[in-house]
Amino acid sequence: MSPFLSFIQKEFHHIFRDHRTMLILLGIPIIEVILFGFAITTEIKNSKIAIFDPSNDIATQRIIERFKASDYFDVVQYVHSSKEIQQVFRQNKAQLVMAFDERFYETLLHTGKANIQLIADATDPNTATTITNYASSIISSYQQELMGQNKVPYQITPVIKLLYNPQMKGSFNFVPGVLGMILLLISAMMTSIAIVREKEIGTMEILLVSPMNPLAIILAKMVPYFLLSCVNLTTVLLISVFVLHVPIAGSLGGLILVSLIFLLVSLALGMLVSTLTDSQLVAMLMSSAVFMLPVILLSGMIYPIANMPIWLQWLSNIIPAKWYISAVRSIMIEGLNITFVFKEIMVLILMFVILVAISLKKFKVRLE
Amino acid sequence: MINYLIEKEFKQIRRNPFLPRLILAYPLMVLLIFPWAANYEIRNLNVSLIDNDHTTYSQQLTQKIVSSGYFRLTNLSSTNQQALQSIESGKADVIVEIPPHFERDLINQQTSNVMIDANAVDGTKGGLASLYLTDIVKNFATDVREKWIPQGNAANSIPIIDIISQNRYNIHLNYQNFMVPALMVMVLTILAGFLPALNIVGEKEAGTMEQMNVTPVPKFTFILAKLLPYWIIGSIVMTIGFGIAWAFYGLVPAGHFITLYLFSAIYILTVSGLGLVISNYSDTMQQAMFIMFFFVLVLILMSGLFTPINSMPQWGQWMAAFNPMSYFIQVMRSIYLKGSELPDLIPQFFALIGFAVFFNGWAVISYRKNN
Numbered sequence: 099m100s101p102f103l104s105f106i107q108k109e110f111h112h113i114f115r116d117h118r119t120m121l122i123l124l125g126i127p128i129i130e131v132i133l134f135g136f137a138i139t140t141e142i143k144n145s146k147i148a149i150f151d152p153s154n155d156i157a158t159q160r161i162i163e164r165f166k167a168s169d170y171f172d173v174v175q176y177v178h179s180s181k182e183i184q185q186v187f188r189q190n191k192a193q194l195v196m197a198f199d200e201r202f203y204e205t206l207l208h209t210g211k212a213n214i215q216l217i218a219d220a221t222d223p224n225t226a227t228t229i230t231n232y233a234s235s236i237i238s239s240y241q242q243e244l245m246g247q248n249k250v251p252y253q254i255t256p257v258i259k260l261l262y263n264p265q266m267k268g269s270f271n272f273v274p275g276v277l278g279m280i281l282l283l284i285s286a287m288m289t290s291i292a293i294v295r296e297k298e299i300g301t302m303e304i305l306l307v308s309p310m311n312p313l314a315i316i317l318a319k320m321v322p323y324f325l326l327s328c329v330n331l332t333t334v335l336l337i338s339v340f341v342l343h344v345p346i347a348g349s350l351g352g353l354i355l356v357s358l359i360f361l362l363v364s365l366a367l368g369m370l371v372s373t374l375t376d377s378q379l380v381a382m383l384m385s386s387a388v389f390m391l392p393v394i395l396l397s398g399m400i401y402p403i404a405n406m407p408i409w410l411q412w413l414s415n416i417i418p419a420k421w422y423i424s425a426v427r428s429i430m431i432e433g434l435n436i437t438f439v440f441k442e443i444m445v446l447i448l449m450f451v452i453l454v455a456i457s458l459k460k461f462k463v464r465l466e
Numbered sequence: 467m468i469n470y471l472i473e474k475e476f477k478q479i480r481r482n483p484f485l486p487r488l489i490l491a492y493p494l495m496v497l498l499i500f501p502w503a504a505n506y507e508i509r510n511l512n513v514s515l516i517d518n519d520h521t522t523y524s525q526q527l528t529q530k531i532v533s534s535g536y537f538r539l540t541n542l543s544s545t546n547q548q549a550l551q552s553i554e555s556g557k558a559d560v561i562v563e564i565p566p567h568f569e570r571d572l573i574n575q576q577t578s579n580v581m582i583d584a585n586a587v588d589g590t591k592g593g594l595a596s597l598y599l600t601d602i603v604k605n606f607a608t609d610v611r612e613k614w615i616p617q618g619n620a621a622n623s624i625p626i627i628d629i630i631s632q633n634r635y636n637i638h639l640n641y642q643n644f645m646v647p648a649l650m651v652m653v654l655t656i657l658a659g660f661l662p663a664l665n666i667v668g669e670k671e672a673g674t675m676e677q678m679n680v681t682p683v684p685k686f687t688f689i690l691a692k693l694l695p696y697w698i699i700g701s702i703v704m705t706i707g708f709g710i711a712w713a714f715y716g717l718v719p720a721g722h723f724i725t726l727y728l729f730s731a732i733y734i735l736t737v738s739g740l741g742l743v744i745s746n747y748s749d750t751m752q753q754a755m756f757i758m759f760f761f762v763l764v765l766i767l768m769s770g771l772f773t774p775i776n777s778m779p780q781w782g783q784w785m786a787a788f789n790p791m792s793y794f795i796q797v798m799r800s801i802y803l804k805g806s807e808l809p810d811l812i813p814q815f816f817a818l819i820g821f822a823v824f825f826n827g828w829a830v831i832s833y834r835k836n837n
Binding site: 136 | 482484485488492496499500502503504505506510554555572576577578579580581582583584586587588589590591593594596597599600603604606607610611614615627628629630631632633634635636637639640641643644652656657660664668671749750751752753755756757758759760762763764766767768772773774776777778779782785796799800803804805806807810811
């Protein structure tokens with residue numbers, strides 16, 4: 099058997115004899131993809147609304163009925179003074195307070211005009227804007243009812259089509275992001291201790307006196323982890339399709355090709371951390387605590403990159419997950435074929451080459 | 467005796483040059499960079515416009531869309547095919563197609579239509595884009611109506627409900643005000659969670675744990691000596707966070723610092739306790755890291771930090787009720803922006819105390835001296 103193969107065999111023994119760690123490695127992606135696939139969404143539903151209704155007449159009741167029937171709102175409580183409005187906000191009991199005028203219906207009938215105040219807790223500006231919009235359109239629909247059958251002249255009907263995701267499912271947007279995040283972090287965390295661990299327990303010396311060259315050591319160490327990552331890739335893709343019901347609209351082959359390249363980049367990233375650090379503790383903190391945030395926040399997984407300032411958009415280019423997530427969205431959701439993600443594939447390959455090159459350069463063939 | 471143990475812990479932390487640097491640099495890095503990234507304002511949506519009419523009205527409608535502030539006209543397409551390509555290449559978010567004879571139909575038949583195709587891969591974005599456009603189109607129709615039907619006509623004397631909307635606590639709708647207090651919680655969770663998680667198991671791997679076990683140190687004292695350093699580190703991290711929020715984002719709490727520190731103190735104990743429990747059960751640092759990573763990710767992504775808890779399915783909301791981070795984020799945002807005081811936050815206060823007692827009690831029980 100060639101030395102390279104027997105080296106790989108040794109690595110396999112190292113990893114596969116620790117059953118508990120294996121179980122953790124293969125279990126985490128399954129649970130997290132299911133949890134986040136269902137739970138992460140920016141759709142705004144069930145917003146808590148409190149109502150200040152001093153007039154309590156037929157019109158206000160009809161409007162409140164409409165709010166109760168709506169999916170967007172849960173009527174949580176009635177308030178009776180402006181001091182109480184302050185209170186519900188400070189205790190986080192409601193996100194929106196709808197305040198009617200006194201003698202609402204009477205005023206509406208006699209003067210032809212009445213007021214409703216929508217007071218939003220703008221702590222979360224996005225939710226505040228959106229639920230104010232929803233509330234306004236519910237009130238307008240009551241207004242339409244008031245106008246009765248009068249056919250309104252000069253109407254323009256908007257004909258709306260929601261492309262690729264007609265039900266506006268949050269999972270369509272977030273599943274590719276969750277896949278990218280989980281695969282990258284788990285893979286990088288696995289390889290991040292591959293070399294530094296040998297340094298710490300003292301077996302590195304034995305490796306260094308062997309006839310293996312550094313490139314062979316780095317590649318051989320990646321092989322078993324690559325296989326583990328492939329198992330993870332398979333499970334998360336199966337979960338996306340069969341549990342989260344996110345279809346693969348484009349080519350499966352293309353998706354797998356991009357994913358495999360992405361796994362290699364992630365493993366190489368961990369490997370680089372492993373060659374640069376001197377202790378397992380540092381390697382682990384780097385690959386988990388330090389990598390976690392850029393991967394979540396700068397990859398476009400939750401926050402659109404187009405919204406960021408230019409310097410951050412530029413910075414986001416060095417996050418491998420950004421390219422992967424964009425490629426997966428194109429192939430899986432938009433159903434484009436592989437030629438559309440050519441750029442992403444090229445960038446990922448380039449990243450892999452650079453990462454391995456730096457690891458090689460920093461690989462110390464001598465112990466201090 | 468405990469002061470010697472604590473001294474030992476600090477020496478171990480200081481010995482590794484990476485740790486003190488991480489503790490100081492990490493909050494700085496996170497709070498300087500990520501508030502700029504965590505921005506979900508839906509503005510500047512890119513529109514690809516197909517104007518098949520080329521009349522005054524179609525131009526007025528286009529003008530109205532552009533001047534709304536939500537949309538940016540990126541390109542004019544001549545066919546739907548071409549517009550679809552600009553969506554596929556990511557240049558446009560939504561297509562607006564004005565049909566031929568738009569103006570003629572509107573004036574002669576008093577009705578017309580406009581086609582709106584939104585890219586809904588991001589469902590929320592697509593939904594909002596079409597919501598905004600619908601609003602604009604309806605407003606445009608009202609303008610036309612008011613022009614053609616003179617005032618005082620029956621069609622205009624419909625009772626009108628005026629909607630007055632008001633935004634409280636963050637009147638300029640600044641997204642950073644919303645994110646900065648919560649990002650502090652995230653930094654704290656990661657540092658005060660990961661470091662203890664790798665601590666006890668690190669001693670197991672290094673072999674120094676056996677030395678500890680043969681000393682007469684009681685279990686409770688041992689765990690307490692492990693906790694207190696992280697408690698101090700956590701307080702330093704929070705103080706750095708408060709400083710950055712003030713210096714770079716002009717953000718000072720509307721409530722009291724005392725309330726902030728009180729809640730921080732309880733919360734640090736909670737996450738460090740969780741870390742120690744994980745450390746106790748792990749055989750290797752690698753295991754501890756993976757398990758802690760698992761929990762930190764669940765804590766962060768299901769806490770209402772980035773996406774609202776109300777939008778999660780029922781079981782997710784139920785899980786959030788057992789997520790200490792979701793309570794502390796609520797507390798931080800309420801104290802910072804709304805000026806909530808302890809009496810407003812009683813449920814969160816007892817929930818966090820409960821978690822702290824639970825995790826640290828478990829840490830004491832699960833620490834075994836005899837194996």
